[in-house]
Amino acid sequence: MAVTAINITMYEQFYHLKEDPFRLSPNTKPCYKHASYSHAKTYMLYALRRGEGIVLVTGRSGTGKTALLRDFIHSIKNEPVVTADLVSTQLQATDLIRMIAVGFGISQLTNDEAEVISELETQLSGMRNFGRRPLLIIDEAQNLETESLRKIELLMRLRWKSEPLLQIFLIGRDGLHELLLTEKLKQLYAQVNAVICLEPLDESSTGEYIRHRLKQVGWNNDPQLADEIYPIIFNYSHGIPRLINLICSQILLFGMTEEQHFFGLN
Helix, strand or coil, X not given: CCCCCCCCCCHHHHCCCCCCCCCCCCCCCCCCCCHHHHHHHHHHHHHHHHCCXXXXXXXXXXXXXXXXXXXXXXXXXXXXXXXXXXXXXXXXXXXXXXXXXXXXXXXXXXXXXXXXXXXXXHHHHHHHHCCCEEEEEEECHHHCCHHHHHXXXXXXXXXXXXXXXXXXXXXXXXXXXXXHCCHHHHHHHCCXXXXXXXXXXXXXXXXXXXXXXXHCCCCXXXXXXXXXXXXXXXXXXXXXHHXXXXXXXXXXXXXXXXXXXXXXXX
């Protein structure tokens, strides 16, 4: 039986765009640096160069924390920093120390946690002695169990001369800050030196963000977007980039199916 080929036109083809401007997965193109984003990145760089304690970076789901983190890591690639970047996917407390050790290049580990911490201390001290600073980054840190977070407190007790041996950035949703304020974690929270919050976009920045995403993929004002459409998108998305992307993707899909090249209030 013959197979009939089905030609499916994507809206980026219909509007002559190089690629999908509103894809949900983080891309490698330059981020839209709105005020809160620039503020957060500046403080992250400042905190890193001070090299003290724990830094919290929080924000609502979809505000761009992962994109910010990738941008930050790219910005420090030429600095004397050794980075271990972990994503917390319900890591058990018993696994966390081992994953951190692996992240810093220790391949052969025993089952004794005290020995693993001792090996990690030796490894990190060697880095510091050669002028390199170890930085641990844990994304989605709100998923860590209380016991896992207490393991982090254990690592913060390690010293190099008079400084913390290890600097830690914890990245997570808003609940992360509240979690660390609980009685069981008050000693860990005492070592937090900065709390950075990535805020959603305001109404003006929402329009700038949409145009930025479109221009990155060769937009030549097709489709044409009336100024009145941006406040509507802002009201429905609350300025959260992930929701803006979803709404704009649906608008372009609708426009393609209806063969529209102009979007306004009607």
